[in-house]
Amino acid sequence: MKNFCGRTNPTTGALDWVEESEEYDYHQEIARSCYADMLHDHDRNEKYYQGIRAAVARVQARGEKVIVLDIGTGTGLLSMMAVTAGADFCYAVEVFKPMADAARCIVAKNGFADKIKIIDKHSTDITVGPGEDMEVKANVLVTELFDTELIGEGALPSYEHAHQSLVQDGCEAVPHRATVYAQLVESPLLWSWAQLQPVEVDGTRLSPPPAVGHCSGAHSVCDIQLSQVSPRSFTLLGPLCTMFSVDFSKPVSSAPQSYSSHFVAQMNGQAQVVLSWWELDMDPSGAVVCTMAPSWTYPQPKMAPWRDHWMQSVYFLPGESKVTEGQELTLTVYHDDYSLWYRLQSPSQQHPRGDLLLSRPCCVCQAHLVWTRPRFGELNDKLRTESYVSALRSVLKEDSVCLGVSDGSLLPVFAHVLGAKKVFSLENSRMSKQVIEQVLESNSMRGGVELLEIRPEQLTNNDLGGEQISVLMGEPHFSTSLLPWHALFFWYCRTALAGFLRPDATILPCSATLHMVAVEFQDLWRIRAPCGICEGFDVTPMDEMVQKSLDFRESREAEPHPLWEYPCRALSQSATVMTFDFTQCVPQQPIIRRGSLPFIRSGCCHGVALWLEYHLTQDVSVSTGLTGPIDEQGHCEWSRHRKQGVYFLRSGWQSSGDGRAAVSYDITFQPASGDIKMDFSVEQSQTVGGTL
Structure with a gap:
């Protein structure tokens, strides 16, 4: 059975109706969660297991049956640990129904179904008593309700209710403090x-x-x-x-x-x-x-x-x-x-x-x-600002009429300061428009830039006062972008605005190039790798359905990650694999590039990193990925301002670095949808290189 989902396309800006299978959302929800990462956290797993064994032993030493309440069970891992440690029965609570269904399969597959009851409710909705969700109150409380801020997932209200209604006085808790x-x-x-x-x-x-x-x-x-x-x-x-x-x-x-x-x-x-x-x-x-x-x-x-x-x-x-x-x-x-x-x-x-x-x-x-926090950092990056100012200075003239196409950008303000005759800026939201208005007002430039809260396809000659645009500019930055190439929305805007451009109009940036490099991650590979739990605890951690969910995503698309937070080594040279010419309208035919990059360093190739570089003019470029050359050891420095695309290989490939193996690529830009379809694999070859 198929479902139709309406989604705003971040690249084209259009509302797309996408046909998906009935189980699509189920797979995507699990695949995009952090369950694999948590299962990979051996330190966490081992210490939870030690704490659970000790808590079970303390209750048993009092001569009591061990009844465990596990709130936020996820895959059911902590409940299975509790039963393995000797608990008599465990109530495992998971409010996210697809995950609760997966936990039932995992628990059954590992032989714990008779001692673990999965309850797919919020813990505050659970009832206790004969015939209710829980027959009796628990004397061991096991939870994993924490986020980076500790309490951001509602840990405190959940604990408060559990102590009031679900656990015995003086219960054991893991974690304890x-x-x-x-x-x-x-x-x-x-x-x-x-x-x-x-x-x-x-x-x-x-x-x-x-x-x-x-x-x-x-x-x-x-x-x-x-x-x-x-x-x-x-x-x-x-x-x-x-x-x-x-x-x-x-x-x-x-x-x-x-x-x-x-x-x-x-x-x-x-x-x-x-x-x-x-x-x-x-x-x-x-x-x-x-x-x-x-x-x-x-x-x-x-x-x-x-x-x-x-x-x-x-x-x-x-x-x-x-x-x-x-x-x-x-x-x-x-x-x-x-x-x-x-x-x-x-x-x-x-x-x-x-x-x-x-x-x-x-x-x-x-x-x-x-503005997000990385966006604040981007706006405050002096070297980056100097690049844009230098590029604008080289193209602006006294009679320049400029139009800015980016979300909450300062480029129109820069153009006004640099002496443009007239500056317009398209803003995607009233809030964004008001922020730029504050910038203009605080610098006594209220009339220097005309802010238009309209989409490119809605622009009219009246909006521009009959002027023709001589400089179309963008960073490009859009709040809807997740992957680097989503910012190609600028290209679609440029195409929609073609009728308002002078024949000799300057487009800034004039082009963008898609770059890639094969990488070995220090740790990030763990989020897509098969899971091992911890020493002394042997279960099948994920059933085929959950594993399928993880494979479903990693084999089809790249995902956004801020690589400055995730160290990696380059095992190949970085390469330009595709060019997008903004001086021309978006083409009707797909752009296809195939080729391969030889491994020049030894290591385990976990995947490919991808990013865009914007060529503001022929002489000035700004990278959203690598911010400097790769050193001899393959160390990479990544931009802190934007997320890069990461395509994980299904399994790591051990490279000797002698150039006999390469990562091959098949990349297609589909103009109609704005999608970039990609496939990567590792091949053995005597001669490798790029082809058009």
Whole structure:
């Protein structure tokens, strides 16, 4: 049976009706989850298993039957661990029905169906009693309800209800305790993701709107692989603070709380950012600890476990403030039932009830709703700005009429400063338009750029005041883009606007090129690899249906990843495999490229990284992928501003690096749909090379 799904095409901008099989959404939901990554987290699995065995043993030592409640069971792994450890019965709760169905299959396939009951409800909807969801209350509570922020998946309300209704008083809990840590730092790099900074354009200083500078920013946590942020990128202003702990074996409250840590500043600097992570004590003694601390906190950083489902958190203070060495400071963390936020104070600023009354910060300037944190970083990248300004300067004339096509871009502002006769800009949303209006107003340029809240195909001569466009410009950046080539939407816009362009109009960028390189990932390969659980625990972790879900995705398309967070080595040269000529309209015929890239370094090829490079002019280019040459060892430096495309091979290929093997590619750009279809494989060959 087929279903029709309406989707906005991020490349063409059109609304597409896509025919999908009835089971498509099921496969995609599971494939795009983090279940494989969690199953690959051996450190997590081993420590959960140790904690579960110890908890079961403590209940058995009291002469009681062991009844386990597993909230958020996922694949059923922790429930199977509990039964293997000697539990008499386990109630496994999974609200996501497709995953609950998969867990039933997995549990049955491993012979645990008689001792594990899968309940596909939210835990707060479960009833207890004869004939109900649970016959009796549990005396062991096992959960994996945590996200990078610890409580973002609703852990506190779930624990609160469980203690009120689902578990016995004095129950054992695995994990037993969670502790949140934080450290105050100065970091121009990280701060550039939170606030728009002044920009110099040909001697004119463009200042950010005051409302943006005074705004608390987006309320959502910034979760990243903090291990990939070099300690050289920040200055520690205070010690690592223990902010608060939650004992999961006792009643838990989801009510708003605040906790403070008092310390003395260790350095002079600008307090801007709080780095935070948490750890789990799997047993009451604290002997079994699962920590999320970044690798640079370890005596041997390479020994730090890698995981992607739990990372570290970056919190931006409402505003930066100067601190001096020896100054007494108070760092306060606040939380509601789903999120955390921080505030820095000196003792003189504190007041008795202020902490509990402070509400969660939220964006009031709209910029933090329009621009993502990587986008803030992109707008604050001085070298990148210089490239665009240099390119604009080379093409603008006194009579230039410019039209900008990008979401929330400063290029139209730059064009006005550089002396263009008239500047228009198409904005995709009212909010985006209002943010750019704030930028113009704060720099006394309100009439310098005319912002049009319309789509390219809706543009009329009246909108342009009868002018013909001499410079069509874009970064390109669009909020709907996920994969690098989604930004080819600029090409479709250029095509829709062809009738408004002068015959000699300049298109900036004039072209884009698709690049690829075969890579060996340090860790990212784990999210698509077969799973092994942990020492001493042997089950079939995923049934054929779940494995099919993972294969379904990896064999058909690339997926977006910020590769600066996921180190990799290049095993081949990087190569240009396709060119998109923006000086011409989108062609009607597909663009097809086939060829191969020889392996020039030894290693295990896990897949291919892909990105676009924009050629603003013949002399100026901007990369959304590699930001420098690949070194002799194959080390790659990736742009922090955009996600790259990653196509995972079905299995890793061990390369000797002698050039006898290569990764072959077959890439087709379909103009009608805007899709780029691709297929990669490894072949043995004496002679390899690219073909058109």
